[in-house]
Amino acid sequence: MSEKLYNIISKVFSVPITEINDESGPETIESWDSFNGLILVDDIESNFNVKFTVSEITDVKNISDIKRHLKNHGINVDE
Amino acid sequence: MKISMVIEEKLSVYITKSKKLNPSNFQKKIKIALLSNFTLDGLNETISVKCADIQIGCNAFTGGYNQYNEEILNDKSNLYSFSPDICFLILDTRKILGDLFFSPYNLSVEKRREFIQNKVDELINLVKSFIEKSNSKLAVSNLVVPTSSPYGIIEAKTSYGLQEMVHDFNQKLSNMCKDEDSAYLYDLNGFVARFGQNNVFDYRQYFFGDVKISLNYIPFLANELLGFIKPILGLSKKCIVLDLDNTLWGGIVGEDGFNGIKLGHNDPIGRAFIEFQKYLLSLHERGIILAVNSKNNPEDAMKVIKDHPNMILREEHFACLKINWNDKVTNFYEIAQELNIGLDSMVFLDDDQVNRGFVGTSIPEVLTVELPNDPSLYVPTLTELNDFNVLKITEEDKKRGKMYLQERKRIEFKKNVPNFEEYLKQLNIKVRIKKATDFTIPRISQLTLKTNQFNLTTKRYQEEDVRKFSQDKKKIIGCAQVEDKFGDNGITNVFIIDKENEREWVIDTFLLSCRIIGRGIEHAILSQIFKDAKNEGVKKIKAYFIPSKKNKPAETFLPDFGFRKEDDYWIYDLNNAVKSSNHLMLEVE
Numbered sequence: 318m319s320e321k322l323y324n325i326i327s328k329v330f331s332v333p334i335t336e337i338n339d340e341s342g343p344e345t346i347e348s349w350d351s352f353n354g355l356i357l358v359d360d361i362e363s364n365f366n367v368k369f370t371v372s373e374i375t376d377v378k379n380i381s382d383i384k385r386h387l388k389n390h391g392i393n394v395d396e
Numbered sequence: 397m398k399i400s401m402v403i404e405e406k407l408s409v410y411i412t413k414s415k416k417l418n419p420s421n422f423q424k425k426i427k428i429a430l431l432s433n434f435t436l437d438g439l440n441e442t443i444s445v446k447c448a449d450i451q452i453g454c455n456a457f458t459g460g461y462n463q464y465n466e467e468i469l470n471d472k473s474n475l476y477s478f479s480p481d482i483c484f485l486i487l488d489t490r491k492i493l494g495d496l497f498f499s500p501y502n503l504s505v506e507k508r509r510e511f512i513q514n515k516v517d518e519l520i521n522l523v524k525s526f527i528e529k530s531n532s533k534l535a536v537s538n539l540v541v542p543t544s545s546p547y548g549i550i551e552a553k554t555s556y557g558l559q560e561m562v563h564d565f566n567q568k569l570s571n572m573c574k575d576e577d578s579a580y581l582y583d584l585n586g587f588v589a590r591f592g593q594n595n596v597f598d599y600r601q602y603f604f605g606d607v608k609i610s611l612n613y614i615p616f617l618a619n620e621l622l623g624f625i626k627p628i629l630g631l632s633k634k635c636i637v638l639d640l641d642n643t644l645w646g647g648i649v650g651e652d653g654f655n656g657i658k659l660g661h662n663d664p665i666g667r668a669f670i671e672f673q674k675y676l677l678s679l680h681e682r683g684i685i686l687a688v689n690s691k692n693n694p695e696d697a698m699k700v701i702k703d704h705p706n707m708i709l710r711e712e713h714f715a716c717l718k719i720n721w722n723d724k725v726t727n728f729y730e731i732a733q734e735l736n737i738g739l740d741s742m743v744f745l746d747d748d749q750v751n752r753g754f755v756g757t758s759i760p761e762v763l764t765v766e767l768p769n770d771p772s773l774y775v776p777t778l779t780e781l782n783d784f785n786v787l788k789i790t791e792e793d794k795k796r797g798k799m800y801l802q803e804r805k806r807i808e809f810k811k812n813v814p815n816f817e818e819y820l821k822q823l824n825i826k827v828r829i830k831k832a833t834d835f836t837i838p839r840i841s842q843l844t845l846k847t848n849q850f851n852l853t854t855k856r857y858q859e860e861d862v863r864k865f866s867q868d869k870k871k872i873i874g875c876a877q878v879e880d881k882f883g884d885n886g887i888t889n890v891f892i893i894d895k896e897n898e899r900e901w902v903i904d905t906f907l908l909s910c911r912i913i914g915r916g917i918e919h920a921i922l923s924q925i926f927k928d929a930k931n932e933g934v935k936k937i938k939a940y941f942i943p944s945k946k947n948k949p950a951e952t953f954l955p956d957f958g959f960r961k962e963d964d965y966w967i968y969d970l971n972n973a974v975k976s977s978n979h980l981m982l983e984v985e
Contacts, residue, residue: 352437
């Protein structure tokens with residue numbers, strides 16, 4: 318499941334999958350600006366069929382935050 | 397090429413694809429500028445990808461966030477140094493109305509009127525300033541009309557209420573576009589209405605990044621804007637080629653019989669086909685040519701077309717009917733030849749996937765539309781096509797259907813005349829040479845954009861260019877209207893001559909619409925130009941033939957007329973006699 322998430326991240330930010338880990342975020346991925354952030358949200362939502370709230374989105378500082386919020390929506394990507 | 401209906405990729409797909417694009421790979425190129433008062437990131441990339449899909453190299457400039465005033469008012473802005481072919485100015489209602497968007501009723505009716513008038517004047521001045529400073533076209537969006545009001549159900553009872561204010565703004569903007577030739581209204585309000593405000597506007601994206609058109613609708617918006625780009629490049633389609641069984645009516649006439657086909661008001665399938673035919677008729681009335689390509693017994697099919705009480709499209713609406721047992725590709729080539737139009741200006745509508753596949757792969761230039769299985773979706777499929785747009789509807793467009801009918805009669809007449817010379821004489825051709833005026837300029841530009849076959853140089857000119865030429869004393873720019881006993885062909889020739897010096901004129905453009913080729917008209921018009929040249933003491937006429945993929949019909953025109961070749965150009969020495977044509981009448985206005 319985490320592969321599906323990493324694929325989306327890799328495409329949106331044009332970075333190789335191997336460079337993505339739980340700590341990756343706007344600090345480590347250069348193309349992670351606010352607009353690409355919105356595209357990421359949109360792609361994750363449609364691929365996992367969830368809808369995040371504004372506070373969930375603003376709370377995201379790295380990939381593990383995304384995983385945590387997905388878990389709250391009943392999706393465990395690390396399984 | 398194939399297209400399917402109203403299903404779109406996500407924005408991220410377009411952005412990924414756009415990274416691999418190289419616009420210089422394409423022969424056809426366009427420069428577009430996008431200006432807006434909100435975030436439209438991703439639109440530029442999406443348009444570029446969609447352009448590349450149809451072999452257009454798109455170079456896009458995106459103005460700074462909410463910087464459209466500065467970009468337009470400052471002569472030295474990046475916008476003008478980019479020098480676009482078309483500029484899109486997409487505006488959002490909230491930004492224009494400001495606090496009034498929420499509290500319009502804090503102002504009196506009078507003040508509200510004044511406010512809207514000021515805002516629309518500001519925008520109109522901006523548009524005019526852009527048109528003055530640039531050769532580009534401008535498409536300005538109208539405002540999306542809010543669907544909720546603090547007044548709720550009595551909004552409509554309120555004098556000059558919020559919705560009326562925005563409607564009034566839009567009306568005034570649209571009136572301006574009627575008067576300014578280079579300005580077009582982009583109906584953003586219509587776009588949002590079609591897809592629904594609750595879908596297009598996403599509050600979360602708005603709060604995060606001032607996104608007013610949600611990411612998933614950017615590709616749909618791009619489609620709409622491509623509707624402007626295609627006609628600028630002369631890529632509009634001219635002709636729809638239709639199958640019959642299960643395309644114009646439900647069922648198969650050869651099996652279900654005249655009375656068995658579904659084309660009536662008493663069942664839903666029959667109603668779908670009637671509606672589809674009505675929509676096709678409206679395109680025909682606007683100048684789109686209709687033709688039939690059907691595997692059928694001609695007698696069975698023609699009986700339906702002629703006699704079925706519920707048929708909307710009749711024989712007179714089709715410029716060409718190929719109803720036989722030949723394969724559809726052969727028929728297609730014959731239709732293109734008879735109508736004398738390029739395969740790349742034709743659209744194919746057929747319910748049968750096998751036929752579509754066969755035509756689509758054999759003639760990729762034809763736009764083969766993926767008709768859905770359900771006939772109730774035929775009309776929306778056709779309305780989603782952005783391939784029939786023109787920048788101006790000319791008189792010729794409205795008359796086109798009739799002109800092709802006349803052409804069919806001309807061909808029948810030709811069969812009954814002993815020889816070609818006699819045929820030409822009996823046609824009673826009248827040629828009227830006209831100057832470039834407000835009335836003819838749109839058509840002159842349209843012909844330079846659309847004419848591919850009989851065109852010596854294939855130079856494309858927008859209306860703005862033609863208008864400039866018409867004021868240039870060193871140029872002669874004109875056109876000719878052609879009439880014969882079967883009817884009026886309208887303006888079907890354009891010539892542009894550069895008066896290089898007192899001794900020599902150069903032919904910049906000489907073209908003839910394909911439907912009047914082969915009647916000696918081109919010789920008569922050129923002879924007339926040569927007579928004028930002689931009267932002014934000119935000694936030589938220089939001309940170029942610039943070969944393109946399609947202008948073979950014009951290849952031998954210069955030598956046939958008596959030009960001789962020198963280097964890469966052709967020369968006609970005016971000391972030689974200028975031929976005159978006696979099979980037609982020529983007038984100069």
